[in-house]
Amino acid sequence: xxxxxxxxxxxxxxxxxxxxxxxxxxxxxxxxxxxxxxxxxxxxxxxxxxxxxxxxxxxxxxxxxxxxxxxxxxxxxxxxxxxxxxxxxxxxxxxxxxxxxxxxxxxxxxxxxxxxxxxxxxxxxxxxxxxxxxxxxxxxxxxxxxxxxxxxxxxxxxxxxxxxxxxxxxxxxxxxxxxxxxxxxxxxxxxxxxxxxxxxxxxxxxxxxxxxxxxxxxxxxxxxxxxxxxxxxxxxxxxxxxxxxxxxxxxxxxxxxxxxxxxxxxxxxxxxxxxxxxxxxxxxxxxxxxxxxxxxxxxxxxxxxxxxxxxxxxxxxxxxxxxxxxxxxxxxxxxxxxxxxxxxxxxxxxxxxxxxxxxxxxxxxxxxxxxxxxxxxxxxxxxxxxxxxxx
Amino acid sequence: xxxxxxxxxxxxxxxxxxxxxxxxxxxxxxxxxxxxxxxxxxxxxxxxxxxxxxxxxxxxxxxxxxxxxxxxxxxxxxxxxxxxxxxxxxxxxxxxxxxxxxxxxxxxxxxxxxxxxxxxxxxxxxxxxxxxxxxxxxxxxxxxxxxxxxxxxxxxxxxxxxxxxxxxxxxxxxxxxxxxxxxxxxxxxxxxxxxxxxxxxxxxxxxxxxxxxxxxxxxxxxxxxxxxxxxxxxxxxxxxxxxxxxxxxxxxxxxxxxxxxxxxxxxxxxxxxxxxxxxxxxxxxxxxxxxxxxxxxxxxxxxxxxxxxxxxxxxxxxxxxxxxxxxxxxxxxxxxxxxxxxxxxxxxxxxxxxxxxxxxxxxxxxxxxxxxxxxxxxxxxxxxxxxxx
Amino acid sequence: xxxxxxxxxxxxxxxxxxxxxxxxxxxxxxxxxxxxxxxxxxxxxxxxxxxxxxxxxxxxxxxxxxxxxxxxxxxxxxxxxxxxxxxxxxxxxxxxxxxxxxxxxxxxxxxxxxxxxxxxxxxxxxxxxxxxxxxxx
Numbered sequence: 058x059x060x061x062x063x064x065x066x067x068x069x070x071x072x073x074x075x076x077x078x079x080x081x082x083x084x085x086x087x088x089x090x091x092x093x094x095x096x097x098x099x100x101x102x103x104x105x106x107x108x109x110x111x112x113x114x115x116x117x118x119x120x121x122x123x124x125x126x127x128x129x130x131x132x133x134x135x136x137x138x139x140x141x142x143x144x145x146x147x148x149x150x151x152x153x154x155x156x157x158x159x160x161x162x163x164x165x166x167x168x169x170x171x172x173x174x175x176x177x178x179x180x181x182x183x184x185x186x187x188x189x190x191x192x193x194x195x196x197x198x199x200x201x202x203x204x205x206x207x208x209x210x211x212x213x214x215x216x217x218x219x220x221x222x223x224x225x226x227x228x229x230x231x232x233x234x235x236x237x238x239x240x241x242x243x244x245x246x247x248x249x250x251x252x253x254x255x256x257x258x259x260x261x262x263x264x265x266x267x268x269x270x271x272x273x274x275x276x277x278x279x280x281x282x283x284x285x286x287x288x289x290x291x292x293x294x295x296x297x298x299x300x301x302x303x304x305x306x307x308x309x310x311x312x313x314x315x316x317x318x319x320x321x322x323x324x325x326x327x328x329x330x331x332x333x334x335x336x337x338x339x340x341x342x343x344x345x346x347x348x349x350x351x352x353x354x355x356x357x358x359x360x361x362x363x364x365x366x367x368x369x370x371x372x373x374x375x376x377x378x379x380x381x382x383x384x385x386x387x388x389x390x391x392x393x394x395x396x397x398x399x400x401x402x403x404x405x406x407x408x409x410x411x412x413x414x415x416x417x418x419x420x421x422x423x424x425x426x427x428x429x430x431x432x433x434x435x436x437x438x439x440x441x442x443x444x445x446x447x448x
Numbered sequence: 449x450x451x452x453x454x455x456x457x458x459x460x461x462x463x464x465x466x467x468x469x470x471x472x473x474x475x476x477x478x479x480x481x482x483x484x485x486x487x488x489x490x491x492x493x494x495x496x497x498x499x500x501x502x503x504x505x506x507x508x509x510x511x512x513x514x515x516x517x518x519x520x521x522x523x524x525x526x527x528x529x530x531x532x533x534x535x536x537x538x539x540x541x542x543x544x545x546x547x548x549x550x551x552x553x554x555x556x557x558x559x560x561x562x563x564x565x566x567x568x569x570x571x572x573x574x575x576x577x578x579x580x581x582x583x584x585x586x587x588x589x590x591x592x593x594x595x596x597x598x599x600x601x602x603x604x605x606x607x608x609x610x611x612x613x614x615x616x617x618x619x620x621x622x623x624x625x626x627x628x629x630x631x632x633x634x635x636x637x638x639x640x641x642x643x644x645x646x647x648x649x650x651x652x653x654x655x656x657x658x659x660x661x662x663x664x665x666x667x668x669x670x671x672x673x674x675x676x677x678x679x680x681x682x683x684x685x686x687x688x689x690x691x692x693x694x695x696x697x698x699x700x701x702x703x704x705x706x707x708x709x710x711x712x713x714x715x716x717x718x719x720x721x722x723x724x725x726x727x728x729x730x731x732x733x734x735x736x737x738x739x740x741x742x743x744x745x746x747x748x749x750x751x752x753x754x755x756x757x758x759x760x761x762x763x764x765x766x767x768x769x770x771x772x773x774x775x776x777x778x779x780x781x782x783x784x785x786x787x788x789x790x791x792x793x794x795x796x797x798x799x800x801x802x803x804x805x806x807x808x809x810x811x812x813x814x815x816x817x818x819x820x821x822x823x824x825x826x827x828x829x830x831x832x833x834x835x836x837x
Numbered sequence: 838x839x840x841x842x843x844x845x846x847x848x849x850x851x852x853x854x855x856x857x858x859x860x861x862x863x864x865x866x867x868x869x870x871x872x873x874x875x876x877x878x879x880x881x882x883x884x885x886x887x888x889x890x891x892x893x894x895x896x897x898x899x900x901x902x903x904x905x906x907x908x909x910x911x912x913x914x915x916x917x918x919x920x921x922x923x924x925x926x927x928x929x930x931x932x933x934x935x936x937x938x939x940x941x942x943x944x945x946x947x948x949x950x951x952x953x954x955x956x957x958x959x960x961x962x963x964x965x966x967x968x969x970x971x972x973x974x
Contacts, residue, residue, distance in 0.1 A: 123824060134802070137802065137803050137804060137805035137896045137897065137898065138862075138896050140802030140803045140893070140896075141803045141861065141862070141893065141894055141895055141896035144803065144893035144894040145857055145858060145861070145894035146855070146857070147855065154802070201839070201840045201842075203840060203841055203842040204840065204842040205842075206842050207842025207843055207844050207845070208842070210842075210844050210845075211844065211845050211846060211847050212847055214844070214846070216846045217846045217847050220846060220849070221849070223914070224849050224851070224857060224914060225857060225914075226857070226861035226914040230820050230821045231817075231820040231821050231822040231825070232820075232821035232822055232824065232825050233821055234821040234824060236818055236819075236821065236823075236824075237819065237820065237821040238819045238820075240896075241819075241820065241821075243821070328854060329854035329855040330854060330855050332854065333850060333853045333854025333855065334847035334848060334849055334850060334854075335847060335848040335849075335850050335853075335956055335957075336845070336847040336848070340843065340845070341842050341843050341845065342840055342841075342842070342843070343840065343841040343842070343843050344839070344840050344841075345839070345840075345841070346839070349839075350839045350840065353839075368967070369967045369968075371966075371967070379967065381967045381968075395965075395967065411840075415840075445839060445840065446839055447839075448839050785869075787869050787901075788867060788869055788878050788881060788882070788901070789869075789899075789901055791882065792881060792882070792885075792899060795886075797886040798885065798886055798889070801886060801889045801890060801893075801897075802893075803889055803892075803893050803894075803895065803896055803897055804885070804886075804889045804897045804898075804899070805896070805897070805898050805899070806898075806899045806900075807898065807899065807900035807901070808901070809900070809901070810900060810901055810902055810903060811898075811900045
């Protein structure tokens with residue numbers, strides 16, 4: 058019977074829920090111009106400010122669509138593009154076209170929170186990271202945290218979401234406005250000439266943030282950073298890259314489905330569009346010293362220390378020697394690898410052994426959110442692992 | 449120019465060019481007769497073709513066996529044909545010079561009778577002449593060249609004449625209907641003789657709900673018999689071809705016998721129609737409508753275009769059209785073809801489909817710019833530079 | 838740091854979870870005047886509604902293009918376009934052309950040499966000369 062290190066696994070299993078609250082707070086915190094408390098008065102003041110901004114921006118007559126920052130709600134019924142997108146994604150009929158149109162308006166295009174997708178995208182973002190993280194942790198309980206972060210990034214990272222936006226056939230509007238077709242993704246583009254490589258303004262609740270030379274531990278990222286292990290970026294007022302706007306659109310669609318069609322529909326949508334994508338997790342590992350890691354792992358798990366043995370070889374004295382090396386722990390072969398030198402073959406064998414350990418996946422995986430359904434079978438605890446080796 | 453030729457040119461002026469006036473060097477090259485020597489240097493300069501020269505070289509003699517030009521010229525069959533009829537050829541070439549008028553006269557006299565046996569013709573004599581070789585204006589007009597108009601040459605313009613014509617046509621068609629004869633055959637008789645015309649004029653039409661059956665009211669018994677007798681013959685004359693004697697008999701009794709010289713003044717004798725019942729006759733039945741309009745058109749000399757025929761539904765309307773009260777414009781038949789865009793936008797089925805968008809105007813780049821939101825930026829930039837107002 | 842994660846992007850497998858039709862838009866152009874558009878006009882009047890109803894995921898735009906032959910233009914998710922000129926075609930032939938454009942992927946036509954292409958690894962694995970029975974010379 059192995060020991061459970063409660064402190065360590067709790068952070069990874071419970072992280073999405075813990076982060077949800079954190080992100081919401083962060084969002085409100087930045088949206089309200091760093092006001093310490095959220096009060097209705099402050100909210101009203103904020104809307105007033107927005108109204109003033111929009112009235113300053115518009116010089117056209119108030120009746121024309123040009124005076125609006127985003128297409129009017131009635132335009133959603135007129136747009137063929139929007140209806141086609143709705144049908145293309147097989148969205149439930151309970152999700153109206155108006156909501157889909159709202160999902161396509163970024164907060165940089167329309168600052169009014171009643172007409173942009175910000176609230177929906179926050180909900181969708183939390184749902185996506187929740188479903189993805191529980192899927193990853195339950196399916197591969199032994200994955201190192203860094204690999205989980207990378208896998209999360211691969212499944213629901215902004216790059217993937219931007220690619221999905223393209224694959225859904227969503228086109229981008231050049232400039233947002235009331236006359237624009239509501240079926241186009243609308244956001245304010247980054248002004249040409251701005252330095253995109255500029256260090257983004259970063260805000261976390263991490264203590265001692267100003268001490269740049271201090272090491273940021275991997276576990277602290279679970280608490281303080283976002284689901285990919287990156288520090289949360291402050292919203293840029295000047296404009297957003299297309300990648301971010303696309304990501305927010307997809308998250309907003311997820312949130313809208315959850316709100317209009319309910320949880321089962323949202324889960325189905327997630328499985329059909331996100332989990333069905335292909336990702337080879339074994340390619341996400343990047344070991345620096347696999348042999349050392351394997352030795353530590355064997356020591357931790359009370360296995361016999363690993364021994365590398367040559368299984369076969371050819372052309373040792375030739376220009377192209379090949380060695381096949383296996384790593385054995387007692388009688389058990391942990392891994393095997395072929396390489397042009399003995400060291401290379403040994404490290405490949407160690408990598409194979411480590412991947413074999415880390416990529417363990419139990420059969421008949423159930424995720425905790427499956428219990429939310431009506432009449433679900435009683436919960437059986439999933440496999441919980443100690444986690445990666447510490448060296 | 450090859451060097452050998454140039455050498456020859458240098459020699460030539462000394463031989464012959466001394467007496468002539470000055471000619472420029474280029475022209476001199478052109479005009480000068482070429483020396484016989486120079487011809488040998490030129491390719492293909494000899495009169496014998498190259499194939500012949502090759503053949504001579506192959507056979508080794510100046511008169512090789514076989515064809516002169518095996519790959520060109522006339523074929524073997526052609527040559528054989530030429531040998532068989534050496535005396536006919538010159539004749540044929542002469543014929544056009546003799547004047548084809550004679551040919552035409554000769555052929556015109558010959559009756560083209562189809563014989564039982566097929567005999568391939570060797571000459572043109574005795575063959576049917578089809579078409580002409582020109583100068584058709586010199587021939588007299590033949591039977592088929594004459595044209596007689598179906599409609600009366602004079603158009604009736606006065607309204608009472610229109611009414612008379614319509615009445616007559618209606619009575620005639622009623623008669624034909626009661627006699628169970630083909631309705632359109634009333635047009636075979638262009639104009640009736642005066643007593644018949646009077647009888648027709650005296651007939652009244654009292655239709656019930658615009659029906660043609662039984663609408664005709666005769667002035668008396670005698671008139672009914674006479675008209676029935678007359679109109680019985682009209683159909684039979686047109687229909688029966690087998691009984692030739694009957695037709696000959698009928699010809700004498702025919703009241704029609706149109707005199708082309710006689711003035712068509714029958715309508716002008718009568719001032720008005722005796723009743724207005726015929727106006728209520730319906731033209732719903734296509735056969736009746738066709739027969740009536742055909743006869744009416746023949747009598748009045750007015751033409752009914754197809755769309756008008758389609759839209760007319762009663763005798764009154766036909767008279768109105770002839771009188772000019774109805775026109776293509778008032779019938780809305782001269783409208784331009786409808787555009788597809790408005791039809792599609794108006795269609796309910798397409799409106800219900802959310803993924804269909806119909807544009808009535810051509811979509812241009814400006815429209816795309818506006819849809820993408822780019823137009824306002826472009827316009828603002830142009831306005832800023834003072835390029836648009 | 839014992840192990841680092843490598844950031845990648847998941848690859849789409851259209852049809853494995855959800856299927857997305859690759860034709861996202863069809864433009865129908867016609868001319869009101871020209872005779873070559875006769876079939877197209879008849880198609881738009883009679884069969885367009887049923888075609889659009891059968892394919893709700895395609896945005897359909899109908900616009901006139903005066904003094905030009907009728908054209909169906911397909912816009913695809915990969916950003917390419919395919920246009921088919923349907924001059925003098927009958928409405929049934931135009932339906933066929935529209936279906937052709939609808940079913941296309943938008944890629945250029947290319948020859949398929951293998952019956953199956955997959956991004957998954959082969960189940961059998963790759964043959965290795967160093968495993969199995971050792972051969973002695």
